[in-house]
Amino acid sequence: MNRLYHMPLSPFCRKVRLVLAEKRIEVELVEERYWERDADFMRRNPAGKVPVLRMDGRTMAESQAICEFLDEVYPEPKLLPGGPVERCEARRLVCWFDDKFHHEVTSKLLYERVNKKVTKSGYPDSRNVKAGAAAIKFHIDYMGWLLDQRRWLAGDVMTLADFAAAAHLSCLDYISDVDWNRNAAVKDWYAKIKSRPAFRNILADQVPGFPPPRHYANLDF
Amino acid sequence: MNRLYHMPLSPFCRKVRLVLAEKRIEVELVEERYWERDADFMRRNPAGKVPVLRMDGRTMAESQAICEFLDEVYPEPKLLPGGPVERCEARRLVCWFDDKFHHEVTSKLLYERVNKKVTKSGYPDSRNVKAGAAAIKFHIDYMGWLLDQRRWLAGDVMTLADFAAAAHLSCLDYISDVDWNRNAAVKDWYAKIKSRPAFRNILADQVPGFPPPRHYANLDF
Incomplete structure (x- = not known):
């Protein structure tokens, strides 16, 4: 197995x-x-x-x-599809979320609020939480700007970039740190990806001591 | 152009x-x-x-x-060669250097000593410099362990993993922060990659205010 x-x-x-x-x-x-x-x-x-x-x-x-x-x-379905230029754009955005978004948002909100408690390594630093809460707005706006021109983040097909972004946002949504009313295109995109069968398992996650908000697993959020 | x-x-x-x-x-x-x-x-x-x-x-x-x-x-020469398993190992090591090594060593030594001065963003934090100087030993030992089993870092052919590692180490060597006597296999590996024509341009770099040590560009270091 x-x-x-x-x-x-x-x-x-x-x-x-x-x-x-x-x-x-x-x-x-x-x-x-x-x-x-x-x-x-x-x-x-x-x-x-x-x-x-x-x-x-x-x-x-x-x-x-x-x-x-x-x-x-396992090429079915391909998540880095298209030609080299399209793959480059998808990989650029994976790096955007796993490096820049992670550094500016995820590590400042999730790690301060949850990981520090779970790993017993201190208390949330409010300066970090404040910086993360400010930075996520810029990132949602950038996603909105991309989604005004494209069906998915990296182009007209779903790619690894969408999964990287959804992975970060779903963790932050678990602790109610995403303002879904900020950008309609981003909310629509998340509704689309959240309703995929691949997402079910993630919506069922439960972390002891941190119950998710009711909207977390709700497809109509 | x-x-x-x-x-x-x-x-x-x-x-x-x-x-x-x-x-x-x-x-x-x-x-x-x-x-x-x-x-x-x-x-x-x-x-x-x-x-x-x-x-x-x-x-x-x-x-x-x-x-x-x-x-x-531009597939000549391929820098992510072999089958999917070999490529996975090469990509794992690229991430090792660009993420882990960067976080534990490069950002603690190079960024403290050079970038802070160049970008006028403060003075070196001696705790970071100390932590970076300790961490680089572990990384050189890990590279030595890999090179005891392989000709190049990710296997028997040169890959992007070697370039990622050499890119970090060459920056640190520019400020004399690499102890080449710590591990003979790592020194041999760096001598091999340093002598490639592709490396010449990098060995000619000069950063105003930070003259490189004499051994930096020397192929017999």
Whole structure:
């Protein structure tokens, strides 16, 4: 059985889970408290991070490397489609969310509010929370600007860029940190991706001590 | 003419420069003081970062998206070769250096010592410098462990992983922050990659106010 070592509110793990589900690859989910640096886990991934995917006797780490692997080996449906230019744009946006959005928003809101408590590593820094709450507005506006010109974030077909963005936003939505009324195009886009069967598993996540708001799993939010 | 907006001591720009040179793609280098957020530059890349590549009328951003594009369109020589498993390992290590190594080492040494001065954004924080100097030892040991089993970092052929690693290490070597005596296999690997024609341009870099040490450009270091 394939096995994904993950944490429910990790956007990087959610991106991989969405790709696995979209491609109908069955996988057993194993929660890995990576910050405890268990020796077996550190052997699997010396970077000490989730996600880690065990598949056919192989161990793979780093969400982007895993997603590229899955898209090459399980091409149905292709999530990096089109020509090299279109793939470049999709990969640019994956980096946008996994690097810039992660740094400016996810790490400032989710990590302060949730991860610090779960990993017992301190209390939320209100300056970070404030900075994250300001930055997410710019990012939603940028997504809206893209979606005014395109059906999906990277072009006219759904790509890994949409999954990367949805992975981050769904984690933040779990703690009610997304203002869906800010931009109608972004809300429509999220409604579309949220209603995919691949998203069901993510909408069922429950983190002890952090109950999700009622709208989190609601397709009509 | 192709044009790369870059900064000389950016490891992400150096990775792209190495790929361009290895594939013999001519490009005009334009230094971009990205932190000044010039309006034209922000239009080219709203993320406000270098590298940005202008090629055939197109603008591309994010170093990994650019490198994947170049490897797809200019396949000689392939820098993500082999099967999906080998490519996954090469991409894992690119992420290792561009994410983990960057966070634990490059940002703690280079950014404290050089970028803060160049961008006039403060003075080096000695705690960061100390943490970076400790962390680079672990990373060199990990590279040595990989190179005990493989000719190149990701396997038996040179890949983008070697360029990502060499891009970071060459920036740190410019400020004498690499102890080449720590691991013989790592030193041999760097000597091999440093002697490639693609590296010449990088060894000629000069940053005003930061003269490189004599060994920096020396192939027998």
